[in-house]
Amino acid sequence: MELWYTHLMRESIDQDSLLVQGNRACALGALDAGVRFFAGYPITPSSEIMEVMARELPAVGGVFMQMEDEIASICACIGASLTGEVSMTATSGPGFSLMQEAIGYAIMAEAPSVIVNVMRQGPSTGRPTTPSQGDVMQARWGTHGDHPAIVLAASNVADMYRLTIAAVRFAQRFRMPVILLADEIVGHMRESFSPEIAGRYRLTSGDFDFTETYTHPEMVREVHAPHELGTLIHPHVTGLIHDETGFPTNDPKKSEQFLRELHDKVVHHRDELCLYDVKNVGKGRVAVVAYGSCARSARAALKLAEQEGIPVEVLHLYTLFPLPVEIIQELARRVEFILIPELNLGQYAREVRRLAENWTTVVSMGRVDGNLITPRDIVDRLAELVGKYESS
Amino acid sequence: MAEREPNVAEEESTVAEPRTIDHYLHTDRFPHIWCPGCGLGTVTAAFLRAALELGLEKERTVVVGGIGCSSRAVGYLDFGTVHSIHGRALAFATGIKMAHPEFTVIVLTGDGDGAAIGGNHLIHACRRNLDITTILFNNNVYGMTGGQASPQTGMGGIATTAPFGFDEPSFDLCRLAEAAGATYVARGTSYGVRQLQRLIRDGITHPGFSFIEAVTQCPTEYGKRNPPKGPVQMLENLKEKAIPRKKAEGMTPEELEGRIVTGLLHRDESVPELTASYARMLERVRGSADE
Ligand SMILES: Cc1ncc(C[n+]2csc(CCOP(=O)(O)OP(=O)(O)O)c2C)c(N)n1
Ligand code: SF4
Ligand SMILES: [Mg+2]
Numbered sequence: 165m166e167l168w169y170t171h172l173m174r175e176s177i178d179q180d181s182l183l184v185q186g187n188r189a190c191a192l193g194a195l196d197a198g199v200r201f202f203a204g205y206p207i208t209p210s211s212e213i214m215e216v217m218a219r220e221l222p223a224v225g226g227v228f229m230q231m232e233d234e235i236a237s238i239c240a241c242i243g244a245s246l247t248g249e250v251s252m253t254a255t256s257g258p259g260f261s262l263m264q265e266a267i268g269y270a271i272m273a274e275a276p277s278v279i280v281n282v283m284r285q286g287p288s289t290g291r292p293t294t295p296s297q298g299d300v301m302q303a304r305w306g307t308h309g310d311h312p313a314i315v316l317a318a319s320n321v322a323d324m325y326r327l328t329i330a331a332v333r334f335a336q337r338f339r340m341p342v343i344l345l346a347d348e349i350v351g352h353m354r355e356s357f358s359p360e361i362a363g364r365y366r367l368t369s370g371d372f373d374f375t376e377t378y379t380h381p382e383m384v385r386e387v388h389a390p391h392e393l394g395t396l397i398h399p400h401v402t403g404l405i406h407d408e409t410g411f412p413t414n415d416p417k418k419s420e421q422f423l424r425e426l427h428d429k430v431v432h433h434r435d436e437l438c439l440y441d442v443k444n445v446g447k448g449r450v451a452v453v454a455y456g457s458c459a460r461s462a463r464a465a466l467k468l469a470e471q472e473g474i475p476v477e478v479l480h481l482y483t484l485f486p487l488p489v490e491i492i493q494e495l496a497r498r499v500e501f502i503l504i505p506e507l508n509l510g511q512y513a514r515e516v517r518r519l520a521e522n523w524t525t526v527v528s529m530g531r532v533d534g535n536l537i538t539p540r541d542i543v544d545r546l547a548e549l550v551g552k553y554e555s556s
Numbered sequence: 557m558a559e560r561e562p563n564v565a566e567e568e569s570t571v572a573e574p575r576t577i578d579h580y581l582h583t584d585r586f587p588h589i590w591c592p593g594c595g596l597g598t599v600t601a602a603f604l605r606a607a608l609e610l611g612l613e614k615e616r617t618v619v620v621g622g623i624g625c626s627s628r629a630v631g632y633l634d635f636g637t638v639h640s641i642h643g644r645a646l647a648f649a650t651g652i653k654m655a656h657p658e659f660t661v662i663v664l665t666g667d668g669d670g671a672a673i674g675g676n677h678l679i680h681a682c683r684r685n686l687d688i689t690t691i692l693f694n695n696n697v698y699g700m701t702g703g704q705a706s707p708q709t710g711m712g713g714i715a716t717t718a719p720f721g722f723d724e725p726s727f728d729l730c731r732l733a734e735a736a737g738a739t740y741v742a743r744g745t746s747y748g749v750r751q752l753q754r755l756i757r758d759g760i761t762h763p764g765f766s767f768i769e770a771v772t773q774c775p776t777e778y779g780k781r782n783p784p785k786g787p788v789q790m791l792e793n794l795k796e797k798a799i800p801r802k803k804a805e806g807m808t809p810e811e812l813e814g815r816i817v818t819g820l821l822h823r824d825e826s827v828p829e830l831t832a833s834y835a836r837m838l839e840r841v842r843g844s845a846d847e
Contacts, residue, residue: 203651239640240654393638
């Protein structure tokens with residue numbers, strides 16, 4: 165637990181516990197993860213990320229660019245990435261929409277980059293300072309065409325720090341863009357952040373060690389040759405379907421093989437990519453699956469529900485995509501129903517339902533009035549549902 | 557960030573045999589996609605001859621294209637090449653150049669790619685004065701998508717999306733670039749290939765943002781609908797319309813109507829180049845951090 169907060173330590177007064185803003189923690193995580201190129205365009209509620217990067221990157225010799233829009237921002241990040249630089253951008257809904265075409269390019273060209281989307285209420289300008297989780301399916305399917313996606317979701321300030329590191333590492337290892345979702349609550353709140361607090365929010369994953377110094381992670385097997393512009397390889401990079409030489413091909417066999425490989429490199433490494441935490445494993449009659457700020461409420465609801473006689477299991481997902489298929493299906497076999505609180509009209513509930521419906525009932529609990537879902541809200545809904553299923 | 561060193565060969569005599577532009581071409585990728593009589597290959601060859609003159613190193617040169625017939629040139633070039641997305645070549649190039657100031661970065665773009673969908677990136681790239689050389693292939697049409705109007709089609713021009721004649725005036729792209737802050741601005745044509753080669757060469761060595769408009773012919777999608785028909789006639793038309801800047805200086809706007817003013821149009825060495833100013837800022841910040 166040393167390195168994984170060198171930057172935070174530097175600014176702490178009381179080194180055991182510091183009060184940090186989520187967006188700031190994200191930027192500091194990026195610096196610790198080795199991000200040395202940041203391009204962005206201001207938008208609430210993500211702007212603090214770029215402001216911290218503007219201040220901190222020069223000190224480590226990095227490049228910060230405020231671009232003319234979000235399209236230029238993500239494109240500059242991809243350009244830098246193609247030269248071997250570790251790049252990142254941060255935005256919110258409207259800017260995230262503008263980035264979609266280029267995200268597809270980065271997937272196609274296997275160019276790593278991290279895109280942080282601090283979600284606000286939409287569609288369109290919506291309510292800019294109001295939290296939301298309305299971009300979950302856009303993060304999965306925003307760009308056109310069949311494509312894989314790696315999408316993480318942060319639930320607190322510690323997550324903003326460590327999931328940014330995870331996002332950078334995944335991007336480099338899988339040679340593709342990784343999307344980190346936060347919401348306005350997580351981005352703007354300040355909370356005390358210490359190793360003990362972070363330790364309580366355990367990340368379960370195959371072999372991911374957040375305490376490691378940043379090193380260029382080994383690339384996964386299916387990945388095509390990395391393109392480092394400015395090297396002896398002088399490669400060709402294109403958004404056209406291409407073969408292992410990097411040049412376009414119209415060969416149907418090669419086209420299919422290429423697209424399948426793009427997917428396989430993610431799906432085959434689901435074990436490694438799916439970060440989660442289960443509370444009360446096997447002890448609940450019912451379950452709550454949650455992510456982002458709603459996961460905080462779900463965790464708090466666990467105790468409250470127990471006091472009221474409802475044994476509940478909580479599955480806190482840090483990785484939304486690739487879908488944690490096995491984890492959700494195992495849970496579905498154990499419980500009478502799954503409740504999914506989220507700040508949208510049931511986007512992730514739909515994903516969970518199609519995985520779990522053979523074994524259990526999945527109930528969506530969506531909220532879009534701009535307010536949080538509180539632990540009380542969750543417990544009340546659980547009580548209602550328990551009553552309903554018992555009487556039926 | 558790495559040190560800035562000019563990417564040019566030190567002694568031309570070290571080259572044993574005179575190289576041809578094949579040195580910079582993936583000839584194994586031929587035949588190319590361009591139509592017979594198209595001017596894009598001529599402009600690309602002018603660029604490659606300029607590269608030969610300078611002895612550009614493949615390893616330190618990155619060429620970025622957008623999307624369009626013109627941008628497809630990057631697929632045949634043996635440099636580090638990026639075939640990016642429509643309109644955004646300059647944004648990609650900005651990331652590449654800022655991350656690696658020691659690279660020579662060239663952008664190949666079309667009139668639709670660079671002046672329509674990518675217009676905002678173009679003016680901001682000019683303003684930043686980042687050391688990138690942009691060659692805009694202006695064929696007055698969207699060639700790749702089949703002859704739709706571009707901002708450069710011109711009043712009265714016929715296009716598939718302007719069947720009764722286009723009603724909109726064009727940009728003067730060179731004046732646009734100059735006003736936006738480009739520090740090297742030039743125009744050539746696919747008829748005047750020697751001049752074009754020289755303009756591109758000087759643009760590459762200019763330490764700042766260079767914009768070169770290469771006026772060229774698309775016989776298939778523009779020439780088919782607008783006089784004069786046929787590639788030879790279109791080239792002759794370019795020859796007749798082109799007028800060197802010096803000569804144009806003494807002429808009235810009426811006399812210049814419909815003419816293509818060629819040559820070096822603007823050059824300013826007094827504006828700081830961005831990677832150089834950024835490096836100085838880094839030094840300042842890091843120097844004060846050490847104190
Ligand atoms: C976002 C997007 N919109 C539209 C297109 C379709 N498209 C491809 S090339 C092109 C026009 C190219 O025109 P220009 O830049 O003048 O190049 P030319 O083919 O004439 O050389 C268009 C509209 C695209 N590829 N991407
Ligand atoms: S359509 Fe026009 S610009 Fe495109 S290759 Fe053919 S002649 Fe050239
Ligand atoms: Mg064109």
